Amino acid sequence: MNSWSQTQLRAIAENTDFFVSPFREDGTTYGTPTQTWALVVDGDVYVRAVNGRQSSWYQAAISQKAGRVRVAGKYYEVTFEPADSSVDTAVDAAYEEKYPGSSAVPIMQGEGPKSATVRISPR
Numbered sequence: 001m002n003s004w005s006q007t008q009l010r011a012i013a014e015n016t017d018f019f020v021s022p023f024r025e026d027g028t029t030y031g032t033p034t035q036t037w038a039l040v041v042d043g044d045v046y047v048r049a050v051n052g053r054q055s056s057w058y059q060a061a062i063s064q065k066a067g068r069v070r071v072a073g074k075y076y077e078v079t080f081e082p083a084d085s086s087v088d089t090a091v092d093a094a095y096e097e098k099y100p101g102s103s104a105v106p107i108m109q110g111e112g113p114k115s116a117t118v119r120i121s122p123r
Helices: 006-014 056-064 085-098
Strands: 018-022 034-036 039-041 044-048 066-071 074-082 117-122
Touching (some): 006 039, 018 056, 039 085, 056 074, 056 117, 085 117
Antiparallel strands (some): 018 034, 039 044, 044 117
């Protein structure tokens, strides 16, 4: 598995313009970019689907396992995988740190979004 560079992790940590585009069913066409709140936790990148496992981008990411993301105007080819629940507490804390005072943070820490946590790695 490939790792993010420190420069890439810094860009992800400092920007809110993180868009995911999992492949469509054909495995080659990118889906519509969806803005997400990306977080860096222990050198890994995580996002949650606000609508939980029912989210179309989440379902595509988990079934296709690949696609691309855009952050700070740059595109990266990536893999998507369900995150292990052992990172839930750290991801919750990362939401509070990156988006302090946002009314959306408690929503993203709810059971629906928490059940749809995705780990994103470069490929």
